[in-house]
Amino acid sequence: MAKSNIKKGVLVVNLGTPDSPKTPDVRKYLREFLMDGRVIDIPFLSRWALVNLIIAPFRAPKSAKTYAELWEDRGSPLMFYGEDVVNALKNDSELSGYEFALAMRYQSPSIESGLEYLRSKNVSEIIVLPLFPQYASATTGSVVEKVNSIIKKWQVIPSIRFVNQFYDKELFVKAWASVASSHINKKEYDHYVFSYHGLPERQIRKASVDGYCKLSEKCCSNINKKNQYCYRAQCFATTRLLAEAMGIPEEKYTICFQSRLGKEPWIQPYAEDVIESLAKSGQKKVLAFSPAFVADCLETTIEVGDEFKEEFEHAGGEVWDLVPSLNAHPDWVECLKQIILEKS
Numbered sequence: 001m002a003k004s005n006i007k008k009g010v011l012v013v014n015l016g017t018p019d020s021p022k023t024p025d026v027r028k029y030l031r032e033f034l035m036d037g038r039v040i041d042i043p044f045l046s047r048w049a050l051v052n053l054i055i056a057p058f059r060a061p062k063s064a065k066t067y068a069e070l071w072e073d074r075g076s077p078l079m080f081y082g083e084d085v086v087n088a089l090k091n092d093s094e095l096s097g098y099e100f101a102l103a104m105r106y107q108s109p110s111i112e113s114g115l116e117y118l119r120s121k122n123v124s125e126i127i128v129l130p131l132f133p134q135y136a137s138a139t140t141g142s143v144v145e146k147v148n149s150i151i152k153k154w155q156v157i158p159s160i161r162f163v164n165q166f167y168d169k170e171l172f173v174k175a176w177a178s179v180a181s182s183h184i185n186k187k188e189y190d191h192y193v194f195s196y197h198g199l200p201e202r203q204i205r206k207a208s209v210d211g212y213c214k215l216s217e218k219c220c221s222n223i224n225k226k227n228q229y230c231y232r233a234q235c236f237a238t239t240r241l242l243a244e245a246m247g248i249p250e251e252k253y254t255i256c257f258q259s260r261l262g263k264e265p266w267i268q269p270y271a272e273d274v275i276e277s278l279a280k281s282g283q284k285k286v287l288a289f290s291p292a293f294v295a296d297c298l299e300t301t302i303e304v305g306d307e308f309k310e311e312f313e314h315a316g317g318e319v320w321d322l323v324p325s326l327n328a329h330p331d332w333v334e335c336l337k338q339i340i341l342e343k344s
């Protein structure tokens with residue numbers, strides 16, 4: 001029987017990054033990102049005023065300087081590692097029955113252009129793969145909403161499957177262990193820090209079933225029917241899996257949450273408090289992981305790698321190393337391949 005040439009489509013989506021590290025491009029990026037009602041979940045007019053009159057004008061020039069430090073010859077790492085993994089998937093012979101498009105939730109290439117590309121290839125179904133290991137309404141939820149807002153206008157809507165999270169996939173854990181092995185086998189560390197992007201506490205409460213989530217250590221210490229989509233609980237679960245795979249005992253690691261924005265409470269413990277208390281309690285050599293990100297970006301290289309290192313050393317610590325992100329590591333590409341095949 002002749003082999004069918006009908007293909008399936010895969011839309012690989014990451015958060016997005018400015019088009020360049022120049023202030024106007026950073027401002028444009030921040031505006032689009034922070035005007036998303038799933039990111040700053042307050043009424044439209046208050047959000048508009050906060051973003052356009054306060055955050056974008058004041059933050060853009062500062063962030064632009066940091067983006068300039070991050071920028072490489074190939075551009076923003078979040079973007080070029082996205083291109084690298086998609087190219088690796090395209091070249092995998094086991095995935096020859098798939099068409100791929102890379103998209104960013106904010107800025108370019110847009111989700112709309114990625115979906116249009118897949119539509120032009122007449123794919124029979126589309127797998128949407130947001131590159132966020134843990135579910136949050138502000139990230140995965142926003143990608144799902146955006147995709148739905150576009151395809152609802154299509155005459156023919158193919159079957160669409162969304163990947164909601166993958167923090168617990170064996171190959172995801174294995175990929176982190178592979179990337180970290182060169183650090184772990186080379187040096188002895190006193191302590192390990194797992195730093196995740198933060199979220200406003202309000203967003204955790206909104207995702208909690210029957211008010212289950214009290215934002216205590218206890219409510220996030222396991223995954224159950226009521227907190228299965230709790231970002232904080234999923235970050236705790238990610239840490240347990242990674243620590244177990246790398247043989248790091250419980251007393252040797254600490255979780256924290258970074259990148260707080262605004263005055264409202266965000267999920268705790270806060271990174272700056274953890275860093276200071278580790279240094280003050282005599283931990284000298286620390287290895288840091290950033291497992292909410294699958295590609296290096298501002299939040300990993302600059303915030304965890306440079307700024308946290310400075311804070312740790314200032315508080316009396318001696319060594320602060322960061323495990324790079326999964327980027328285009330072959331084990332990570334293998335993990336993505338398995339996710340795609342399982343969803344098909």
Ligand SMILES: C=CC1=C(C)c2cc3[nH]c(cc4nc(cc5[nH]c(cc1n2)c(C)c5CCC(=O)O)C(CCC(=O)O)=C4C)c(C)c3C=C
Nearest residue numbers: 015016017018039063078136138139197261292297298299
């Ligand atoms: C785990 C993924 C992420 C979650 C959850 C998330 C929530 C979130 N972020 C902001 C505000 C900002 N985030 C910024 C950068 C940024 N955020 C993520 C991922 C998550 N954000 C990434 C990958 C990046 C880096 C992108 C890059 O180009 O390298 C920024 C911009 C940078 C800066 O100006 O400091 C802001 C602002 C909020 C408010 C939020 C949840 C509600």
Ligand SMILES: [Fe+2]
Nearest residue numbers: 015197259299
């Ligand atoms: Fe963010």
Ligand SMILES: [Fe+2]
Nearest residue numbers: 213215219220
């Ligand atoms: Fe919880």
